[in-house]
Amino acid sequence: MFSPLPDKPDHPALELEILDLWEREQTFEQLRDRNRGNTRWSFVDGPVTANRMSLGVHTAWGRTLKDVFQRYKGLRGFDQRYQNGFDCQGLWIEVGVERALGLNSKREIEEFGIEEFARRCREVVVQSSEALIRGSIRLGQWMDWGNDYYTFSDTNIEYIWKFLAIVHGRGWLYMGHRSTEWCPRCGTSLSQHELTQSGVYQDRADPSLTVRFPLLDREGEYIVVWTTTPWTLPANVAAAVHPDEEYGRRENGEWVAVKLFPDETFVERLRGSELVGWRYRGPFDDLPPGSAVEHRVIPWADVTMDQGTGIVHIAPGCGGEDFELSKVHDLPVLTPVDESGRFYDDYGWLHGVSTTEAADQIIGRLGETGFLVDAGLYTHAYPHCWRCDTPLIFRLSDDWFISVEEIRPKLLEENAKVHWVPEYMGKRMDDWLHNMGDWNISRRRYYGLPLPFYPCACGHLNVISSKEELRERAVEGFEQLEELRRPWIDRVPIRCAECGETVSRILEVGDVWLDAGIVPFSTLGWENPEWIEEGYATGAAKGLTKADLPDHAYWETWFPADWVSEMREQIRLWFYSQFFMSVALVGRSPYQRVLAYEKMLDEQGREMHASWGNTIPAEDAFSQMGADVMRWQYCAQPPDRNLLFGFGPAHEIKRKFLTFWNSVKFLVDYGNIEGFTPGWDQLEPDVELRPLDRWLVERTKQLVAEATAGYEATLTIDVTRAFDAFVDDVSNWYIRRSRRRFYSFDEAAFRTLWFALVQSLRVIAPVMPFLADHLWRNLVQDGPASVHLAPWPEPVEPDRSLLAEIAEVRRVVELGRQARSASQLKHRQPLRRLVVAGTTHAEGHADEIAEELRVKEVEFGDVQASELRVKPNLPVLGPKLGAQLREVRESLQRGEFEQLADGRFQVDGHVLEPDEVLVERVGREGWAVASLDGLTVALDTALDDELLLEAKLLDRVHEVNVLRKDSGLELTDRIKLWIPDADVLERYADRLQAETLALSVEFGELRIEKA
């Protein structure tokens, strides 16, 4: 006996039940045991940042894809690692803790105490990782929970130290002095790749200022500049003009580019190169820094003529390009603001004012001194800190860099060997590798990888490569080192290898992408001489994980990863950092195949923001949609388009699931009535099959082949599409066409349907693991206890010609339905005749087509019942024919044309090309016609008394069956029936009885009685 199924699945409830069964039966452990020692399939998990207290639906997307492919490979018998990872350091964590503690600046963090701050950061990671694991388990993700990697482990840090020491050995490490993007709230510079993250560029209204500088050697004349960053004006040292553009002087003495003011008249015109060298008075020469500068006009070929005045204000301490120009023209560099974006005290009345607060005061001052020409607002896309949303500024900074020039060709060469899905993602990586600058790896923060750099006054840069080396070279403080982390590590000075003096570590911490990038080495035991149990659980990770540090032989067997998957943004982040580190360390890519996918938006296509109220907590999604529905939504998404996630699409998916559910329920209900007990040992039906059964067997093989190909291509959408089409074929063709065979025990039908459903559960199990297992456990009672323990069904080539035949029959029926609904005839009205043209396989199926479409006969041949209607395509034909168009149009309308080969038409002596006409096929009077892709069907819509009476019969049968259902009768219950139609009774009493399971039918008011 199968367990009876309710009318609808309760997804969340059945999922919790299945989770419980997996736990009790140790299903995942059984799978791993079974596959241990088999061929390996290596997947490396990109770490999720452990800073949130619940799983987000964004994160659940990636986790689902990872789980789907690990499950698929598991079913195929591959040995896998299943190691999950957490990102545990960096600004994400720090900023959250700062907010929780109400700290607003680095000074406040230091007053709070870095040691306690570090402990609070770790606490966030501990709680967040627990919550993320809980959410992931609820999602159905199978991972080796408890052996997770945490990037703040000392071991992970030591591996990065080793990498940095190697890079230093090659001469790639250097300290750069440059103007760089800076977050004044976080007090640190940001790297190029951090600026590529989504949400960094946001529209913002800034002051738009036009300012004029008085020329020192041309009395009463000015050069005019335009800026959106007033705070940079006190750091102005030069003004740049394009040497080849023309500049003009207005009557009032102001010089601007002529091209930008085409309607103005100028009293004097000069080439930009003639302005070069002019000296001017700076806007804030009354402040000490400005007063010491000789301001002058310089040439710059990158000055554009698309906005502003064509003259660019140059402040080398506040802009990347400005800084580069300062080197070319030997300009002084003024740095007006400190780490927190506040003016230094030599800026007088601006002292302590932030860059944003300064705007109004600066504008007011410029107005008073006569420098201001115009002030307004200007909205533009402006970069913001990816973590705290503060608008970024440019600031002069000393940062540590890894030079990329030497390794770049090798990076490009290795990337060309990676199989990227979708392909364009690989091109994006290639573009990034071509254009990226040196890697800025230092951050002026607290909770992060301590950079092991100890620069000595003697000029030697000491780079420590391991904790052991630190112990050997420490002057003091090693014993108090709780973790490789600030503040403890800052208390361990070392001895300089060159001169023997005591040197301290720089205070900077590392870019978090170093933490995640080293994972293919640190978790797999690269160059580790012997296996250390729980050897990865060091430093802050101690007690959180039991992960081992494997030996080098293990690394050899699991590196590189066969597959990794993350969202597109990670091309310049994790995909990049691990790729760079791997090519640097061992000369090859850390992954062979990548699946990258686009962004998640809400169902209206907007970004999801907590403040807009359109985010969906995973908890709500679990309880309202269920994990399977979420997973389906993720998997049915083409990776090259944004996912519009929400409850609306979830509703559609539930409806789809219900169709499948109903097919299973149909088998369960009638199987129980007939005592059907299938056996796992004879999966494929071995009894004599009817043609429709043979078709479903082949159709099932097609599903297995298509789903397998989809998984192999790492395209879940191919799997969900194949499954959708299959469910439609089972429900709307096989069951629909065979329904009666289930009312009595037709073994072939039961066996065939069971086979089809069981196989479909097996191939869809990775995508919807809960529903698939729930139904599996009901349908397969003597096989593997879980669908996730059944082996993968071996794909075999199905009988393509049989499949093509039925596919064509279904298309004919579908067109017939279209024709019927276009004619607005009642659905149950029988018709006399259907004519079908353009088929190649469907001729043998006239009976089925007739039955499906309620027609008495089906003819194959030319459809005379329709006619071509040809109209001129006016935009194309109008210009060609001119005045003759009218005549041609009238001829076409009268049908006076000749159809030529290749879709051309001859009319009135003109030959019209296919794109010059619009062609329609319409039914003649009394016919309904539909046509698609070379198939045409025509329904004879003429009705006679006979057809009308039969329609009346069918309406009654329908009514009676609704009554049966409403009175709660079992499917097999017999009834007594009364109907009020003498004509129907006289002609169709037998059919009425047969189709309503009535033992008797008599004349009377419509009613039924249980017999």
Ligand SMILES: [Zn+2]
């Ligand atoms: Zn910030």
Ligand SMILES: [Zn+2]
């Ligand atoms: Zn030294």
